[in-house]
Amino acid sequence: MSLTETLFTESDLFAKRKVHLAVTGSIAAYKAADLLRAFKKAGLRVSMTVSNGALNFVSPKLFEALGASPVYTDTFGVQEDCFAHLWPGQNAEVMVLAPASANALGALAQGLADRLLTAQALAFPGPLVVAPAMNPKMYAHPALQANLKIISERGALIVKPDLGSTACGESGIGKLAQVEEIFWTTLKALTPDDMVGLDVLITAGPTREYWDSVRFLSNPSSGRMGMCLALAAWMRGAKVHLIVGPGVDFLMPKDIKVTQVTTAHEMFQASSDLWPAMDIGMFTAAVADFSPIPYKDGQVKFKKQDAGDSLEISLKRNEDILAHLANEKRPSQKILAFAAETTPDMESLVSVAQEKCKRKKADLLAANRVNPGESTFGSPTNQVCVVNSAGCGEIWPVLSKSEVAWRLCSWLLKK
C-alpha cells in the first residue's frame, strides 16, 4: 500500500461523518469500491446510489458487502421507499459523484430529476464533490466543459480527471482522478474553511547531499508529517506550497503546488523564493545539516582503490533554512518548527523543545523522540510535545500524524 493511500484514513477526525456516494456509468465504476473502503477505514458512514449505467460494470452487492448502507439503485418509482430521492439530503452531509459520467454532469447542470440519482442530487442541499471520468474527447467537448463550469460555479468541488490512457485506448485528460484525491476532497467538503486566505509553505522529507556521482548522505524521513500538514491546511482552505525532498511518495491534490528538490541548498533556495509571499511556514523537512565536500566535483564515481583502509570525508555546514527565514520574518508571519531529539523520556523533551523554539525564533515547535528503536520516521503515528514562543508546553498522546497535523494547524490559528 502506498504511503499516500493511508493519509487521513488512520485518524478518527472524520469518524461518523455521513457521505452519500453516487456511482454512474463508467468503466472506472469499480474504483468506487476503493473509495468506499477509504471512507469506511476513516470511520465515515456511507450510503450509496448506483446508477443504471454503473450497473453495467458493478453490482450493488459489492458495495453492500463493503459496508455501504443503504445502497439504492437507479430505478425511480419502484423503490420500496417512495421518498428515496430525499434520503441523501436528509441523512448525508456531503454527496460525492465518483465516477461522474458525461450524462450525470449534464443532468446536474440542467437540474434534471428523471432518475433517482439525479433527483437525489437535485434535492441535496449540502456540498457536492464531483469526479468526472470519460473518454478524453468527451471530456474536452465544449458542452461537457460548459456543464462542469455551471456545476463548479454553483459551489461543487470538482476533482479533475487525470491525464493518461483511458480504458478505450485513447490518451488525454479523462481518467478518473486518484481515489486518494477524491477521498481527501470529500473530507475537505466536510471541513470549515478556517485557513482560507492563508498561503502556507511546507518543507517535507529528507535531503540528499551527494559526495560522488552515486553516493550521498541522507536520512529515512518519509515526508509523512509534512504531507499530513499539507492536506490539513488545504482541507481547511489554505493555499499550500509543498517543497519535498527526494524519494517521497507525494501524490497530493492537484491544487497543492509541489516543488521537488534534492539537496538542502535547493530546498533553501525554493523556500527563500516563496517565503516573502507566505503567511505560515511549516518546516517538517529532515534537512541534512552538513554535506560532503564532493569528490571530483561529484561528477565521477569514487573507486575504492583510491583510498587505503580508511577514508576521510570532510563535511561543510548547510544553510539552516528555518533559521534564515525566521530572521527575515514579518511580525504577521508564523513559523512552525519540528525537532527530533534523543531524550530519556517525554517529560525531559519539554525543556529541550522550549530552548529550541526560542533559539529557532519559531512561534510553535513540535518535538518527538528518535531514540534507538523509537523513531517515528515513516510511522503513521507520533507522540509529540508542543511548545509555543511564550513557553507554554503540552505533551500529546500518541496520535495519527493526520491528527497531529490537524491540532498543530488549530494551535497556529489560536496564537
Ligand code: CTP
Ligand atoms: N531545519 C532547517 N534547515 C536545516 C536544519 C533544520 O530548516 N538546515 C529545520 C527543520 O525542518 C526543523 C527545525 O529546523 O523544523 C529543527 O531542526 P533540528 O535539526 O532539530 O534543529 P537544529 O537547530 O539543527 O538542532 P540540532 O543541533 O539538534 O540538530
